[in-house]
Amino acid sequence: MAQGTLTGDRQAFFSAIRNNIKTPPGGKAKRVENPMEGLFTQRETTVEERQVLRDRFIQEWNTLGGQAFSVKDRQELVGKLGEIIRERKIKQAMRWDHPELEKLQLEDVFLQEQASLSKWPLDKDYQTWIDQAEAMEAGIIWGDIAMAESGTLVLPASTAQPTTVCILPITLIAIFTTAQLVDGFYSVMKLLKKRYGTSLPTTTTFITGPSRTSDIEMDLTIGVHGSKYVYACILDE
Template identity: 30%
Template sequence: MADEAYREWLAGLDAESRRRQQAFLDALAAKLGRPRVTEPPPHPFRGAPDFWKEYELSPEERIERFIANFRASGGHAFRVSGLAEAARFIADKALELGVPAVIRQDEPVLAGLGLESLLPGVEVRVWNEDPAEDWIARAAGAGMGVVLADFAVAHTASIVTLSARGKGRSVSLLPPALAAVIPAGRLFTRLGEVLSRFDETGREGLPAGVHFISGPSRSADIENDLTIGVHGPGIVYALIVDA
């Protein structure tokens, strides 16, 4: 079958690449004027400068900073007292925007929002709940995506989502509006606090996609005129949930 022929061809390409790799890297070492380095070299300058690693905001300050910076990037950020308030907020916005459908990640916390009962006239779908369906088309047809942030960063006002079977990348990308629920306990001060976790987890622990989202999609390519939502969501709600 053609598929098998393709696999064979690909395996050949990979074998070829491994052969080339050695010559390629040997040539680099030769230009650097030394033998190949095969042991991890000492890396004394790893990560941010020391003074920055000591920088930490209090939980209250983090929330304030996130909200201020997220708004400055053109997003909408609010603090809500609990999941019930978050659910009402999201439902109100979905109705206000008149979206025909909402798509959410398959997360227990998001199931707990009860969007289905709050939005009786709106189709609420859960990413990848039925593998037979075309979920990319579902996400493209939805007016709003709802995600639970895995992490968030106050200094850069970033929402972080990690891809998984029930957490498609399309949910935070294809619908014109995005709502992210951020448990306050997942909000950190610095980017490095989240990034260094990926070093600790290591390669095996990483998902295919790690996405930092810091506001609505934007472009200034037409005469410096800022336009939002050119490809990704133009409306982004970040809801920081206490407790």
């Protein structure tokens, strides 16, 4: 990758900073060694504990205005997806190219409901895929990490799993297993650090419920830009 360029006088910019920074009488403040320590729950969870986390996630997600539910197996998931497709009258949807979604053979479910499901990438040409993506009524993604305490999906993006799928359509359907569930931030940040170090993916999106605004008379309204209808389908491990 080509190195970017720097505009502006770096030396002048930094001398204004360095000339002014002072060391207080007691010395400069030290870096907080473990910033998250003691503020967030931190533990390794068992399968049983993750079932408790699943219930917590469902509670949080539903409170936020989404719909979350647990499903025992693919068959139950297929039934639920059919309900969503009918409820939202979805005719065309797109999904991430993800091995776990591949295994679930979701295209068959859409076919049964006389709807279509396209796998990312929709097209290589910018203007073509952007127009196609805009026409999609739902986006289906794999919930890579899910934070139970706040009802948050943590979605590191990649070539096959772009953020467009989870932000453009009015309906978002996230599928994941209880194995993806963690308590909260402590585990998420440790996991991201372990996985990527400081080389984070191009984007990592934290989604906590549907798009919302209270900009008009503090009246909460759902779906002003991002997804209005958000579903979380949690498969048991």
